[in-house]
Amino acid sequence: MSTTQSERLRGLLEPLVAARDLDLEEIEVTPAGKRRVLRIVVDSDEGVQLDECAELSREVSQVLDDSEVMGGAPYTLEVTSPGADRPLTELRHYRRAVGRLIKAQLHEGGELVARITAVDDAGLDLEVPGVKGRKPTTRRVSFDEIAKARVELEFSRKSDKSDKRDAQHDEKIDENKEEA
Numbered sequence: 001m002s003t004t005q006s007e008r009l010r011g012l013l014e015p016l017v018a019a020r021d022l023d024l025e026e027i028e029v030t031p032a033g034k035r036r037v038l039r040i041v042v043d044s045d046e047g048v049q050l051d052e053c054a055e056l057s058r059e060v061s062q063v064l065d066d067s068e069v070m071g072g073a074p075y076t077l078e079v080t081s082p083g084a085d086r087p088l089t090e091l092r093h094y095r096r097a098v099g100r101l102i103k104a105q106l107h108e109g110g111e112l113v114a115r116i117t118a119v120d121d122a123g124l125d126l127e128v129p130g131v132k133g134r135k136p137t138t139r140r141v142s143f144d145e146i147a148k149a150r151v152e153l154e155f156s157r158k159s160d161k162s163d164k165r166d167a168q169h170d171e172k173i174d175e176n177k178e179e180a
Contacts, residue, residue: 008069017042017058036075041082048081088149094119097151104149
């Protein structure tokens with residue numbers, strides 16, 4: 001995709017996305033046989049629901065149909081949220097990952113797997129899991145030290161008190177639904 005097309009797409013689509021209180025994370029046009037795929041990735045602090053993607057897709061489709069930015073060649077439009085394995089590259093990505101386990105490659109070499117406990121403009125406060133029964137330790141890492149980072153998927157995370165409260169809350173909602 002030419003820079004000009006990318007800039008035109010971003011200029012056209014960013015107001016639509018922002019009007020829904022979403023962040024336009026990525027715009028990508030890739031060839032797919034005789035067609036192209038226009039993939040628009042959006043996110044927010046609360047996450048993105050499927051219905052929001054569908055509504056935004058209809059709105060984007062209409063705007064694109066009324067403009068010449070995609071040219072005359074056929075394309076497929078995809079509006080999606082970022083995957084769980086998306087790189088953490090912006091301050092807002094780290095803020096959205098508070099409480100999550102991340103794997104970070106450091107500029108000085110080495111790798112760090114830790115849970116984000118807090119984020120500010122300068123860096124991260126992390127809880128590094130203890131090894132072989134030792135207690136976790138805390139560590140401060142500045143953004144300048146991080147070469148790249150991603151959220152680590154956890155399939156069997158030990159629940160803490162807040163997780164138990166969330167589960168109890170969900171059970172009450174389920175009970176209320178059954179009573180209604």
